[in-house]
Amino acid sequence: MAKTFQLEIIATDRIFFRGECEHLVITAIDGLLGIMAGHEPLVTVLPTGELKYMVDGVWKYAAISEGFIQVMPDKAVILADSCELPEEIDIKRAEEARQRAEELMKQKQSIVEYYQTQAALNRAMNRLKVSQKHFK
Amino acid sequence: MPNMREIRERIASIQQILKITNAMYLMSSSKLKKARKSLDATEPYFYKLQETINNILEHTPHTRQAYFDRRTNIPEDKRKRGYIVITGDKGLCGSYNHNILKYAEQKLDETKNIDNCYLFVMGQVGRMHFHRRMSGGGKASVDGEFLYTTQNPTLYRAMEIAKIVLDKFENHELDEVYVLYTDMINSNLQETRTVQLLPFERRHFGKAPDGTMKKLPKASFVPSPEKVMEFLIPQYAKGIIYGAMVEAFCCEQQSRMTAMDAATTSAKDMIKDLSLLYNRARQAAITQEITEVVSGANGLDE
Numbered sequence: 001m002a003k004t005f006q007l008e009i010i011a012t013d014r015i016f017f018r019g020e021c022e023h024l025v026i027t028a029i030d031g032l033l034g035i036m037a038g039h040e041p042l043v044t045v046l047p048t049g050e051l052k053y054m055v056d057g058v059w060k061y062a063a064i065s066e067g068f069i070q071v072m073p074d075k076a077v078i079l080a081d082s083c084e085l086p087e088e089i090d091i092k093r094a095e096e097a098r099q100r101a102e103e104l105m106k107q108k109q110s111i112v113e114y115y116q117t118q119a120a121l122n123r124a125m126n127r128l129k130v131s132q133k134h135f136k
Numbered sequence: 137m138p139n140m141r142e143i144r145e146r147i148a149s150i151q152q153i154l155k156i157t158n159a160m161y162l163m164s165s166s167k168l169k170k171a172r173k174s175l176d177a178t179e180p181y182f183y184k185l186q187e188t189i190n191n192i193l194e195h196t197p198h199t200r201q202a203y204f205d206r207r208t209n210i211p212e213d214k215r216k217r218g219y220i221v222i223t224g225d226k227g228l229c230g231s232y233n234h235n236i237l238k239y240a241e242q243k244l245d246e247t248k249n250i251d252n253c254y255l256f257v258m259g260q261v262g263r264m265h266f267h268r269r270m271s272g273g274g275k276a277s278v279d280g281e282f283l284y285t286t287q288n289p290t291l292y293r294a295m296e297i298a299k300i301v302l303d304k305f306e307n308h309e310l311d312e313v314y315v316l317y318t319d320m321i322n323s324n325l326q327e328t329r330t331v332q333l334l335p336f337e338r339r340h341f342g343k344a345p346d347g348t349m350k351k352l353p354k355a356s357f358v359p360s361p362e363k364v365m366e367f368l369i370p371q372y373a374k375g376i377i378y379g380a381m382v383e384a385f386c387c388e389q390q391s392r393m394t395a396m397d398a399a400t401t402s403a404k405d406m407i408k409d410l411s412l413l414y415n416r417a418r419q420a421a422i423t424q425e426i427t428e429v430v431s432g433a434n435g436l437d438e
Binding site for chain 1: 174177178180181184185188191192195291299355356357358359363364367368371375378
């Protein structure tokens with residue numbers, strides 16, 4: 001049994017995960033980051049992406065949208081807008097969101113709208129990617 | 137003795153009102169259930185967010201991030217203060233709107249110069265209230281383009297609001313930003329509350345209870361503290377606004393439910409009293425009629 005640390009993943013609409021975890025891999029703004037027990041204190045930002053964590057020797061995957069992580073030697077806290085398991089993702093909804101966003105990207109938009117659509121497109125793509133990769 | 141017809145009309149009108157209040161009661165109780173659920177779901181995030189941010193700030197090295205800038209060079213009466221006030225969209229919810237509006241007014245009165253106050257009002261009732269006041273002159277100005285409902289709070293709406301105030305802060309259109317909302321302590325206790333959103337309050341927890349300086353390990357920030365803060369603060373603002381919206385919405389439904397329940401009960405009481413009165417009047421009329429008939433018949437006999 002590897003050394004574990006307390007991991008908390010809290011989304012705005014629920015507590016996604018709370019418990020002991022052996023290994024956590026996140027996508028930070030500048031690349032993948034692996035965290036194990038006894039990691040140095042660290043704060044970083046999580047863009048929309050994928051994360052995986054190991055509980056009892058099993059990797060678990062999740063799609064996450066915008067959040068941040070605080071790491072302490074014995075615990076880690078992730079706060080995110082939303083976080084979903086691959087099997088929870090509604091592929092149809094994500095697909096629709098992607099199409100809607102792509103459609104909007106073709107229209108003339110203000111810069112703010114453009115960024116918002118881009119973020120929406122990102123989220124939809126990420127959901128689709130995670131669900132296709134880990135849930136068939 | 138009051139007129140029978142009058143009483144009957146009154147009872148009918150009260151019954152109409154009773155139907156309305158009862159329907160509103162049912163509606164708000166089902167909405168409350170929904171709001172409660174989302175509040176319960178959001179609360180862990182809301183509290184954890186505040187806790188984590190405070191914790192992170194303890195470990196943050198000094199940064200020259202714009203959101204931390206307290207702009208101390210601006211004198212007290214020149215500071216532009218922004219208030220996000222969360223009120224209800226509709227009335228008929230007891231003292232909910234009244235309380236938050238009174239609280240907001242009080243906050244405005246406390247400031248040195250009310251002309252430099254900018255209000256971002258969510259909810260129709262609050263908007264109308266401050267618009268009326270504004271036409272009186274010399275009052276805080278209300279952002280007319282800030283049109284957001286408080287019904288069914290969403291993260292998306294919170295994000296838009298956060299973006300508006302953060303942009304204004306960056307452009308020096310605002311120097312301080314507060315959120316005024318109603319907090320739900322338990323189902324029958326509500327409290328109006330203020331949260332300072334900007335500039336980012338950097339509380340110094342550096343001192344241990346015995347007065348010595350705590351040695352806090354500095355956390356590393358990837359890629360850099362400035363970059364992280366640049367992202368973290370909008371995230372924080374969004375979270376705080378969303379949390380406040382959810383709390384306020386839940387409070388509104390709760391107070392509407394209580395108010396409508398009270399209205400329904402008192403309408404029922406009134407109907408009870410009036411029907412007693414009506415029956416009495418009816419009985420009196422019948423008695424009178426009988427007396428008239430009997431005395432008429434007696435008169436014929438003689």
